[in-house]
Amino acid sequence: MTPLKATIRTIHLWLGLATGLVLVFVCLTGCILAFEKEIEQSWHAERYFVAPATTAPLPLAQLVAAVQAAKPKAKIGGLKVYADPTRTVEISLAGGLGGKGGAGRGRPTAESPRGERLERAAGPEGPGKGKGKGGKGDAGPRLFVNPYTAAITGELNPRDNFFHTVEQLHRGLVAGPTGKLVMGINSLIFVVILTTGLVLWWPATRKALTPRLRIKWGSSWKRLNHDFHIVLGFYTAVFLLIMALTGVGMSFDWANKVLGAVTGTPLKRPEPPTSTPIGSAALAFSPDALLAWARQQAPQAQYYSLQLPKEPTGSIRVAMLPAGALTDNATDEVYLDQYSGRIISQQPYTGRNLAQRVRGLYKPIHTGAIFGLPSKVLALVVSLLGATFPITGTVMWLNRTRKSRKKQPALQPA
Known part of the structure; x- marks a missing residue:
């Protein structure tokens, strides 16, 4: 082994030993997050799905009224309506509200002609996310409503959700900015470990290539451990x-x-x-009028997210996810004046610049959601294997250490 490669192996070894436990933890929590949507909807199917009825869905105003009857002091933050007839309607409450119907702390808003008090608390990625002048606020509870009966089928507070906790552990060990910094540094170290691992894997001759591409089944456990680390490490490194x-x-x-x-x-x-x-004009559109307008703009959309302003100068935001969209946040967005109803600005997903589109792909690529179920399965397998490499690498180091000790000549007594 050349001096350069020996140095690279030392870097690879000690960085792996120093961060091994964290890497195992990150990979295992990543396995859970890869199927977050599927697990959540399986655990709480009653929240997300209903039996489609032969009758048309009820007006959104009636669904809003049902939520306000259950949460008299709450203010509505946004509505999300799916094209799928088996999905419930998601109605998010304004941020800062208790999950059990605590008093709202949002600013007073205009009322629609039907008397619904509407307040926006959702960001670009859907109800309950984001903040800003357009009426986005902190994440609040979401209520799920049967569109055919107006029955509330469930409630979800994002901050109390199991997967929110797993994500916080995955991204920052629930330690705030410090934990996020630690995990970010760990990601950087992981990049170095993987890069040095590929350099160490690269064979010096063509003859040495085949053994590094195949696992020698039936060998001793030490050889199998070596092959699991070297061979599987190469296939999953990228x-x-x-x-x-x-x-x-x-x-x-x-x-x-x-x-x-x-x-x-x-x-x-x-x-x-x-x-x-x-003057003191009321909201120009009711939720039903907004939904009808959105459906005219994008008849084939997968869902429509309607978010109304909580401030007198805020704008109405309508987001529509086109059919066949690559990710859930690849929405076409339109902002409407809440008083006149005119379009103030609009931006289709294809109109976002390159940096914004690339940044929006980070999370779906990271979790494997980018290409649906096949890429999620791939992310699960890769993450599981990633959790084994610190273990197999440590075993290789221990075996190598014991072997070198046995080779040392015993000291003779004087």
Whole structure:
């Protein structure tokens, strides 16, 4: 082994030993997050699915009224309506509200002609996310309503959700900014470990290539452990490297600045436009009118997210996910003046710049959701194997240490 490769192996070894436990933990929690949507909907199918009825769905105003009857002090933050007739309607409450119907702390808003008090608490990725001048607020509870009977089928507080806890552990060990920094550094170290591992794997001769591509089944457990680390490590290295790099991108602001510099486009999206108050006019659109308008704009959309302003100058945001969209956040967005109903601004997903589109792919690539079930299965397998490499690598180091000790000559007494 050349001095350079010996140095690389030392770096690979000690970084692996130093971060091994964390890497195992990150990979195992990543396995859970890969199928978050499927597990959540399987555990609580009554929240998300209903038997389709032969009658038409009830007006959204009636669903809103049912939620307000159950949560008299709550304010509605947004509505999400799916094209799938078996899905419930998701109605999010304004941020800062208790999951059991606590008093709302949002600002007073205009009322629609039907008397529904509507307040926006959702960001670009759906109800309950984001913040900003356009009416986005902190994540609040979501209620799931049967569109045919107006029965509330379930309630979900994102911060009390099991998968929210797993994600916080995965991204920052539930230790706030410090934990996020630690996990970000760990992702950087993982990139170095994978890169040095590929360098160490590279055979010196063509004859040595075949043994590094095949596992010698039937060999001793030491040889199998060696092959699991070397061979499987090679086959999964590229996928793990992609996951590690997207993890770095989601952990550090400087990584986003680098993305913007490389693409030559700004990553930050413009602030939502504002409405022009006209006296004390009420909201121009009811939820039903908004939904009807959105369906005219995108008849084949998978879902429609309707989010109304909580401020007098806020704008109405309508997001529509086109059929066949690559990710759940690849929405076409339209902002409407809450008083006149005119379109203030609109941006289809294809109109976002390169940096914004690439940044939006980080999470679906990281979790394996980018290509649906096949890529999720791949992410699960790769993450499971990734959790074994610190273990097999440590065993290789221990075996090598014991072997070198046996080779040392015994000291003779004087």
